[in-house]
Amino acid sequence: MINHYLSDGILKILLNRPEKKNAFTNAMYRELTQILSEADQNPQVKVMLISGAGNSFSAGNDIADFMQSPITHEDAPPINLLKVLAGLTKPLIAAVDGVAVGIGATMLFHCDLVYAQKDARFIFPFVSLGLVPEGAVSLLLPCLVGHQKASEILLFGEPISAEDAQALGFVNKVVLEPSALPYAEQRAKKLAALSLGSVLRTKSLLKGGELKAAILKQIDIEGKLFIDRLHSPAAKEALTAFIEKRAPNFDELD
Numbered sequence: 001m002i003n004h005y006l007s008d009g010i011l012k013i014l015l016n017r018p019e020k021k022n023a024f025t026n027a028m029y030r031e032l033t034q035i036l037s038e039a040d041q042n043p044q045v046k047v048m049l050i051s052g053a054g055n056s057f058s059a060g061n062d063i064a065d066f067m068q069s070p071i072t073h074e075d076a077p078p079i080n081l082l083k084v085l086a087g088l089t090k091p092l093i094a095a096v097d098g099v100a101v102g103i104g105a106t107m108l109f110h111c112d113l114v115y116a117q118k119d120a121r122f123i124f125p126f127v128s129l130g131l132v133p134e135g136a137v138s139l140l141l142p143c144l145v146g147h148q149k150a151s152e153i154l155l156f157g158e159p160i161s162a163e164d165a166q167a168l169g170f171v172n173k174v175v176l177e178p179s180a181l182p183y184a185e186q187r188a189k190k191l192a193a194l195s196l197g198s199v200l201r202t203k204s205l206l207k208g209g210e211l212k213a214a215i216l217k218q219i220d221i222e223g224k225l226f227i228d229r230l231h232s233p234a235a236k237e238a239l240t241a242f243i244e245k246r247a248p249n250f251d252e253l254d
């Protein structure tokens with residue numbers, strides 16, 4: 001469900017489960033983690049570019065998977081993926097069409113360049129699912145936009161347009177064409193033609209050292225809370241409500 005191929009130094013990765021808006025199963029987390037880890041070590045890869053099939057980036061964690069095999073430990077597939085993303089030394093570009101939800105949105109904070117089609121929507125639905133944010137977004141988002149804007153985004157989990165995401169600073173450019181991918185490919189080509197040594201050192205200056213350590217620590221802190229919340233009555237109600245296509249009722253649920 002994840003396709004990838006290398007062409008002229010660019011590793012193109014496609015999340016390919018369009019019938020479920022590219023929602024991540026545990027198998028997809030493992031696959032993507034392995035693809036990214038190997039690409040980061042492969043001298044032929046200069047740039048990685050990720051996009052989603054069928055006019056969606058990703059609807060986040062598969063909700064049925066959350067219910068059938070909820071994560072119980074800190075080296076679970078989604079947490080491992082987030083750590084590998086946060087530790088990448090090579091540049092990762094995202095082309096976002098359609099929805100980027102949950103981990104589909106938080107993973108963008110570990111991409112170096114994000115291009116979004118004008119109708120893209122970004123959703124951080126953690127609190128509305130009875131959960132807490134992940135992917136160190138509780139650290140990176142307030143650093144980017146300030147405490148109050150981050151609270152608005154993370155508490156209410158309302159959809160954010162591509163234009164607003166650009167204004168907030170986590171999208172580089174809003175693409176008016178039907179897909180953001182061709183523009184992202186042009187940028188990837190331009191990046192791949194630069195000196196890899198300079199690109200890698202610049203990325204490490206921007207997101208290495210103490211910042212990387214703080215991000216990895218926050219992923220661990222959030223991970224523990226996330227696992228705890230995933231087993232809460234509130235999360236069970238919210239996830240069941242999604243499957244049953246109804247609104248959740250949090251009355252008297254913590």
Ligand code: COA
Pocket residue numbers: 019020021023059060061062063064099101102103125126129242
């Ligand atoms: N897990 C499992 N299935 C999902 C999914 C997810 N995270 N997101 C979407 N799907 C499925 C839908 O159930 C639907 O399946 P069906 O056709 O068998 O009924 C299909 O993908 C299409 O989704 P749909 O809801 O009809 O599309 P939409 O454009 O109206 O809405 C979303 C798209 C992403 C906004 C909406 O599907 C949604 O809110 N999904 C849940 C996202 C989420 O909470 N992720 C977890 C974050 S931690």
